Amino acid sequence: MSDKEGRPDQGSPMTDPAVWRGLTQPRVSRRQLVASAGAGAGALGLSGFLAACGVKGATTTKSSAAPAKGAVGSAEWWSKQKLHHTVNFANWPYYIDVLKGKHPTLEYFTQKTGIQVTYTEPISDNLPFYAKIRPSLQAKQYTGFDVIVMTNNSPPLGYLIDYGWLTPLDRSMMVNFDKYAGPLVKNPSWDPGNKYTMAWQSGWTAIGYNSKVIKNPGDSVGLLFDKKYAGKVGMMADPQELGSLGLLAVGVEPATSTESDWAKAAKKLQQQKSDGIVRAYYDQDYINHLKNGDTVVSQAWSGDIFQADLNSKYRDLKLLIPVEGGMSWTDNMCIPMYAHNPKDAMAVMDFYYDPQVQAVVEYYDDYVCPVPQAKNVLLNPTGWAKSALHDMQPEIGLPTSTTADAPTVFPTVQYVKDSRPYYQYKSPEELAAWNKLFLPITQGS
């Protein structure tokens, strides 16, 4: 971030809590009222408007390595926190077990701990959601959520960590995590030592294809550049997904790529477009086009292909993790700063690392499971999981062993070896350079 914006705010009167108190609390003396009205009038300049609209300069600087003694997230701070028996959990849609409009694992959590969970699904994209909570964080206020779920392949998670807008986790409350978390999500490159995050689910962005049309898919990303399927190839509009695929196609590891590699990848993708190979750049609806037959091969998320396969109509859809690698991403639970119920948040986050609980989530979800032990639970359910899985079976319509045996849920050694991490942007300028190369490809006219 630039020096100018990093400077502490030079006192925008609109954000002074005293002003709000003056304007909103009834019991003030007349003199106080006049004073605060004056301050309010002063705020009606441009800076005041912009501040009110959340577009003022940042007030935070990059967080230091370890929380200072007594600071938010330190051991002392955590020892002072108390359970409030309520927690606000924000997640992506269709990402947790559902049975008859309820979430069995959340009910089990409430039953075990007495903590009520308000579970909402307001996140459908990383950046817009980040833009929504950022003004609260800048104003040092509660965002309304105690747990949020952010993807590691999109810039906001890095922003949240860099600007100190995540509460460092309480190590002492990560009992299940320490015991059961798998190697893919323990001590990950985007959050060394799991200081701020615990994975919710992971997945691959790889290639989905229709095996009825494509008999010999080969094993390479070259499939997406094959002129035989011109006009029938779907690519993703997201610049991170598109650019990473381009890098794999020019033989570069995305995580260690340089700006000149990006230019090469962009050229390759531009060529793919001008050759008429790409039908369109899709968002989440790419899967419908693959199902409809509008596309016969497409960039695809592993969980989507698995779920489509469950329907006999779409059994021809197959997932290919190319030899160049499948981009592996992880959605991470984290606690935003100024959360009102951090201890309850820790409790619910760690609860999802119980293999019994995770097995139930996975039976519905089919993304990559962060808890390898959940496989055994799915194969031989016991205890609470046994009855929960039994209740869900009629609606899911599959034996639990299907989930347990899916390499896209419990990855094989080969799948793990083929996983590639995304590039981590080191500055906003880098991200801008990346977007400048890959966005124009999707925005042709």
Added chain:
Amino acid sequence: MTEVRRRARLGKVLAPYLLSLPAGLWLVVLFLVPLFVMLSLSLDTCNPATGGCAVSWNWAEFPQQISLYHSQFITSFYFAGAATLIDLLVSFPIAYWIAFYGGAKKNFFLLMLLVPFFVSFVIRTVVWEFILSDQGFFLGSLKHAHLLPQSFHALATGYAVVAGLAYNYLPFTALPLYVAIERIDKRVLDAAYDLYATRRDAFLRVILPLTVPGLFAAFLLTFIPALGDYINQQILGGTNDTMIGTVIQNSFLTSGDYAGASALSATLLAIALLGIFAYARLLGSRTIEEYL
């Protein structure tokens, strides 16, 4: 002069201001303030991470954005223009028929015109995605009957985008046209026939001139929103038909380039305002009040 009378006169003076207060506040809070913020943002330099913006009087943002995205502007004009033309051609007979032959059921027919609007804009467009899909109900059957080559596709083309725009904005064209045609005094038609006008003459020389203001109102009400539309292209379009609305949306949400997005929005707004201004000069502002 008594106190009471003076007060009454004061009330008379203040009444118009008080009455215009709700509309005035609405205009200021929900239009002028956001407009001001947008215009000032277009001259700022922003940090996409923090959303922090600082005024840098960067006028170069405008030529830079326009040179980057002028072709998307042109595409938007073509598509919005084509969709508006289709809507005018389709909705004129509809409006004419309802106004002249709707009889007692006029309101019912108007309601039918609006019924699709009870479904969300995005849902309506996504449904078209299913109807027009390559192997779907419509194209799939035609291909099966060998009436269309296997490689034919309607989705992911500019035609599909124009069709989607035309479909979604049709009521915006039909309703002002209906108002214009409905208010024509039917006796002028009788007079035309009495003076030996043929049906064609009566339409071209009596009906059409009388509906011109309505046609312009319909044009503006359809063309301007279609120009900034960002849904139809994303759902129905392909790789080479991006409209400026999509670019603005991506600049805001994907790149966090608030300055660039604001500059593009301001340019689009300026073009739309020029259109309205030209309209007002050509036809007078009175017709705007009547039809918009």
